[in-house]
Amino acid sequence: MVIEGGDARHLARSLRARPGESIEVVDPDGFLLDVRLDAVSVERVEGQVVGRRAHQPEPASRITIAIANLPAPSLEHVLSRCTEAGAHAFVVFNADRSVGRGEKLERWTTICREAAMLAGRLRVPEVSAASSVEAVVGAVDSAVLLARESTRRLADVAQPRDVALLIGPEGGWTERELELAPETATLGPRNLRADTAAVVALAIALAARGD
Secondary structure, eight states, X not given: OEEETHHHHIIIIISOOOTTOEEEEEETTTXXXXXXXXXXXXXXXXXXXXXXXXXOOOOSXXXXXXXXXXXXXXXXXXXXXXXXXXXXXXXXXXXXXXXXOSXXXXXXXXXXXXXXXXHTOXXXXXXXXXXXXXXXXXXXXXXXXXXXXXXXXXXXXXXXXXXXXXXXXXXXOOHHHHHHOSOEEBSOSSOOOHHHHHHHHHHHHHHHTTO
C-alpha cells in the first residue's frame, strides 16, 4: 500500500509514524485495514496490509449542520467535532447577526478531513457556503431551525431521516429569520453557545433516528 500527498504528510509530521509501526487505514469500500509501515516520508508512506475487517461507521441518516458563520475558533470546533460525531455535510451561512465573515472553504475542508481520519469515517463531509438563511432553506429538501422558544423538542423530530439543522449565531436569530423557518425545534430551556448547540443537536438528531 502507498499513501501520498496530504495523508502522507499528516502521518509523518502530525502522527510521527515510523517504519515498523502498524496503523489502521480506512478503505472506502467498507473495511478497516491493518497496515505495517515499511517506509515513511512526508511525500510517501509505504506499507503492507496484514489484516482486514468490516468497518461501517457511517450513519444511515444524512444530517447536515447549517451554521451561522462564527469566529474561527468556534466554527472550527463545530466542523471538527460534528465530523467526528457523524455529520453528513456542513453549510456555513451569513446570518443577520453573524460575527464571523468570509469563506475559508479550503481550510474548513482540511479540518473536516483530519477529523474524519481521526474518527475512522469512510467519507469526508462536504463543506459549502451560503449567503443567508433564505439561501439555505431554498437549497435543502427539509430544514429545522433550532430556537430555544420552540414548543417542539428536537428529540421528538425523527422524520424525515435526512434533514438540515439550522443553528444561529451567538447573538441569536432575528425576527425576520425566525419567520422564514419552515419548522422549528428546541434543545431545551438552557442557553447554549452556538458551537455547543451544534454538537448537541447532531447527537440528538442521530439518536432520534437510531444512528
